[in-house]
Amino acid sequence: MPDQTPYIGRAMKRVEDPRLIKGIGTYVDDLRLPGLLHACILRSPYAHARIQRIDTTAAKAIPGVVGVFTGPEVNDSCGLVPCAAAIPDLKAPKHTVLASDRVYFVGHAVAVAVASDPYIARDAIDAIDVDYDPLPVVVNPEEAVKEGTPLTHPDLGTNVAFTHSVAGGSNIDDAFKRADRVIKHRLYHQRLTPMPIEPRGAVASYHAGEGTLTLWSSTQIPHLLRTLLPGMIGVAENKLRIVAPEVGGGFGAKLNVYAEEALVSHLAMRLNAPVKWIESRRENAASTIHGRDQIGEYEIAVKNDGTILGIKSRTIADLGAYNQLLTPMVPTLTGLVLTGCYRIPAVKIDIVGVYTNKMSTDAYRGAGRPEATYLIERLMDVIAREMGVDRLELRLKHFPAPTEFPFATSCGLTYDSGNYQGALTKAKQLAGWDQLLKERAAARAAGRLFGVGVSTYVEICAMGPSAAMPAGGWEWGCVRMEISGKVTVITGVSPHGQGQETSFAQIAADRLGVPIEDVVVLHGDTNVAHYGRDTYGSRGTAVGGTAIVMCIDKIVAKAKALAAHLLETTADHVEFANGTFSSPGVTNREIPWAELAGAAYIAKSLPAGFEPGLEASSFFEPSNFTFPFGTHICAVDVDRDTGHVAIKKYIAVDDCGPQINPLLVEGQVQGGIAHSIGQVLFEQTVYDENGQLLTGEFMDYAMPRASDIPEYVLGHTVTPSPVNPLGVKGVGEAGTIGSTPAIANAVLDALEPLGITHLDLPMTPERVWQAIKTRTAATV
Amino acid sequence: MSDTSLTRVRHVSDTGLTPTLVKITASSVIPADRARVFAALTDPGILQQAIPGCESLTATGPDTYEATLKIGVAGLKGTYTGKAAILDKKPPESLTLTFEGKGGPGFVRGSAAITLADEGAATRVESVADVQVGGLIAAVGSRLVEAAARKLADDFFRQLSTQLTAT
Numbered sequence: 048m049p050d051q052t053p054y055i056g057r058a059m060k061r062v063e064d065p066r067l068i069k070g071i072g073t074y075v076d077d078l079r080l081p082g083l084l085h086a087c088i089l090r091s092p093y094a095h096a097r098i099q100r101i102d103t104t105a106a107k108a109i110p111g112v113v114g115v116f117t118g119p120e121v122n123d124s125c126g127l128v129p130c131a132a133a134i135p136d137l138k139a140p141k142h143t144v145l146a147s148d149r150v151y152f153v154g155h156a157v158a159v160a161v162a163s164d165p166y167i168a169r170d171a172i173d174a175i176d177v178d179y180d181p182l183p184v185v186v187n188p189e190e191a192v193k194e195g196t197p198l199t200h201p202d203l204g205t206n207v208a209f210t211h212s213v214a215g216g217s218n219i220d221d222a223f224k225r226a227d228r229v230i231k232h233r234l235y236h237q238r239l240t241p242m243p244i245e246p247r248g249a250v251a252s253y254h255a256g257e258g259t260l261t262l263w264s265s266t267q268i269p270h271l272l273r274t275l276l277p278g279m280i281g282v283a284e285n286k287l288r289i290v291a292p293e294v295g296g297g298f299g300a301k302l303n304v305y306a307e308e309a310l311v312s313h314l315a316m317r318l319n320a321p322v323k324w325i326e327s328r329r330e331n332a333a334s335t336i337h338g339r340d341q342i343g344e345y346e347i348a349v350k351n352d353g354t355i356l357g358i359k360s361r362t363i364a365d366l367g368a369y370n371q372l373l374t375p376m377v378p379t380l381t382g383l384v385l386t387g388c389y390r391i392p393a394v395k396i397d398i399v400g401v402y403t404n405k406m407s408t409d410a411y412r413g414a415g416r417p418e419a420t421y422l423i424e425r426l427m428d429v430i431a432r433e434m435g436v437d438r439l440e441l442r443l444k445h446f447p448a449p450t451e452f453p454f455a456t457s458c459g460l461t462y463d464s465g466n467y468q469g470a471l472t473k474a475k476q477l478a479g480w481d482q483l484l485k486e487r488a489a490a491r492a493a494g495r496l497f498g499v500g501v502s503t504y505v506e507i508c509a510m511g512p513s514a515a516m517p518a519g520g521w522e523w524g525c526v527r528m529e530i531s532g533k534v535t536v537i538t539g540v541s542p543h544g545q546g547q548e549t550s551f552a553q554i555a556a557d558r559l560g561v562p563i564e565d566v567v568v569l570h571g572d573t574n575v576a577h578y579g580r581d582t583y584g585s586r587g588t589a590v591g592g593t594a595i596v597m598c599i600d601k602i603v604a605k606a607k608a609l610a611a612h613l614l615e616t617t618a619d620h621v622e623f624a625n626g627t628f629s630s631p632g633v634t635n636r637e638i639p640w641a642e643l644a645g646a647a648y649i650a651k652s653l654p655a656g657f658e659p660g661l662e663a664s665s666f667f668e669p670s671n672f673t674f675p676f677g678t679h680i681c682a683v684d685v686d687r688d689t690g691h692v693a694i695k696k697y698i699a700v701d702d703c704g705p706q707i708n709p710l711l712v713e714g715q716v717q718g719g720i721a722h723s724i725g726q727v728l729f730e731q732t733v734y735d736e737n738g739q740l741l742t743g744e745f746m747d748y749a750m751p752r753a754s755d756i757p758e759y760v761l762g763h764t765v766t767p768s769p770v771n772p773l774g775v776k777g778v779g780e781a782g783t784i785g786s787t788p789a790i791a792n793a794v795l796d797a798l799e800p801l802g803i804t805h806l807d808l809p810m811t812p813e814r815v816w817q818a819i820k821t822r823t824a825a826t827v
Numbered sequence: 828m829s830d831t832s833l834t835r836v837r838h839v840s841d842t843g844l845t846p847t848l849v850k851i852t853a854s855s856v857i858p859a860d861r862a863r864v865f866a867a868l869t870d871p872g873i874l875q876q877a878i879p880g881c882e883s884l885t886a887t888g889p890d891t892y893e894a895t896l897k898i899g900v901a902g903l904k905g906t907y908t909g910k911a912a913i914l915d916k917k918p919p920e921s922l923t924l925t926f927e928g929k930g931g932p933g934f935v936r937g938s939a940a941i942t943l944a945d946e947g948a949a950t951r952v953e954s955v956a957d958v959q960v961g962g963l964i965a966a967v968g969s970r971l972v973e974a975a976a977r978k979l980a981d982d983f984f985r986q987l988s989t990q991l992t993a994t
Contacts, residue, residue, distance in 0.1 A: 092933040092962025153962065173905075173931035333966060735969075737959065739847040743966020 054553035058710035072293040075248035086324040087168035091150035094404040094738020096179035106174040111167040118145035126279030131517035132376035144306040151368035154333030184738040188365040188401040199402040208400040216457030222357030222393040226348035238340035238732040245295025246331035251315035267297040268581040279309040291571040294543030299410035338411020340365040353436040357393035367407035380415025387423035388505040389445035413780040416506040424788030474678035474700040496685035498797025502789035508777030509673040510584030523578040524594030528661035530648040532641030539579020540591035560626030585777030594667040601663035612654040673776040677701035679789035690816025694757040703778040719782015727790040855984035859991040865919035877986035903932040933962025
């Protein structure tokens, strides 16, 4: 094969896209199995109630209905929905698959109807008669921690699931004693609904002869499901096959083991027929995990020149009614990166996790890091304003120098590599920072509300070292040089939009010296990708990609031994370049992959002790997380009369290390910023005082639309990570982490002339307008 | 003829969303004397005719009823089965109606304090109701519940007037 420019670093279009664009990809709902039955779930309209009676007689009588089941009929066969977070002294309610005698949130699954047709199943749940006796509802987590308030789970005796305290760095009390000022601030991270474009869905098929079960699920974590489901449904791991076919987005919402996955598995065995359940959009809003919902109170000890001596934080995290897979862990992640990219000598973090009668919160794009970054970046602006120092200078002053990495933080992490100054400088240049400030001055002089916001962030990716992960943080891969010279790459990560069928093919094609068209990347089927820890925490390329590199290294080493045999020389005299083995000076003969692979499999002439075949698998255990970083700058116009915020300019400089495919990086950053635009300007999941979910569809849950998304200016710096051989860091969540505070800071900068120093998210037109009206009235 | 107004009992901070517990005040003049109006309000036959979408209304005891209603709230058409009871009867002045309905789209429950006053030869009926909705109705239609309740109240009083005028 001739010399070629490397595939790595090229902005290649995704090989996944043609099938998705043409509508010929296979999602869970596209599966058609003979004799397929359809399940529909009846959900509670009450936030907290005792189930007095359930009558399924009328539902069962509907022609086409195969069965109707309630909690007491299935819970013993389905085990408990697992939580993998290891939180000391966690008080946890028993999370059964269907409600047993009480419902704890609106949307809580109460019964399931199975029918020959999805519409009959839907009609059947309307025919189930349930008598509920309403109980007191816990909605406000700050009220819930007080003595004498109603209890979400009366049997736990408290609404407090756990308290978690971390002190790091130097003595916090000393820091506050030495302070010239203590600045206090309260920040709320509103509850959010992840809203993947494809809601959840699962199909289970039981093969009675073999005693095996196949579960197709719209999930991010087929392998974790294969690990955790056996304990629920009593099918051994090696008789269980999990398939994540095309998955239409996850954002953390599908990083979970859900009751429905165990339920359809059980029903398929019980009814001896394949069973499909497809979540409706309304169910998705009520019964798929929500994100964030953390209230933080902060105290910062500062010197007169702006030097930060220490931070104390107290966070109340609304967990909802149950622990899903990582629910109580997410707020503890917030504490891990609370100091952001700054040298802050002392921290004290107190977190209280609280049960309320709502859907569970869990990991949502960024999980903990968006919370922490929003907090520290809002606080940096507050400190700059209060202490009269420039906000960029304040940030620069607290950055560690690039030479100080690996940099140990007060929160207990060691940042792998960084050049925060470089990203900030580049973002300033791309933004035309000084010109933006001139525009702001001119706008203010003309009475317009124009603001410029900045955020510098660092986040945790490549999750992660097994010591820090609930269920192992390694990744597995397998690479097979086929007999034809084609290459099959199998990865244990489970991409669902990240594009690793493309980026892993780029890695393999470069390292093996083959055309990218000859590489196929397989994933998401536990019968093909035997082991894996799946996709979340921006880990795919840094951890999964490294496992592939390790496999390729093994194959090349083995191939060299065979090549040496065929070239009648020794392995140290074999050269491998551009997919060809040669031994210059020994022979003019060159052996391309197809010939070498043929020899390896046909096995007529092998070196002594050489195993036939060319296949290798590897587990990669990272020594640390990676810590990507960057600077985002945003300029907004706020309409004084309507409160509408228009983003005029958006600049993102992200450093995720070397980029395998810049087009994929750009897509991740763009999508991430869109998530933040939603969080800052539009989205909020709202339960009212009765625990009723009011944002159950897109009429009330405002997602950003294409017209709300500005043109981005995207730039990059490249600081490789020492943690993996590719030097890559991860970029799946960075956009969301960096941009929420940049946009919020810009809006508050625009409102500064009116004396508005704080607004909670989301900064909807109504909320902004109310603030403007109040201030304007006060000053008239 | 009728005048239905609504008061939000509690506001969900400043989200612009309608809470699921609302106070609905309705007032209407019915062209009949107080005694006839009071009798009509406690007559299952008349009520079944007057209540919008009422498919059945049967007395299950003194002043307790079971009903089946087919109504659309906020674009969610559904069949609701429910119970109603009349309490604190003071003929021909006042009564309290409690109701509880459930169906595929969720539940509606509440109570209404109803007072009757002479207005010439006719009767002014005033109703102050606390209504709570839950489930899908709340999740997808709470902002439309007020409008739906207003229409149901208007339709009810119009039908009641028609019934009393016709007999």
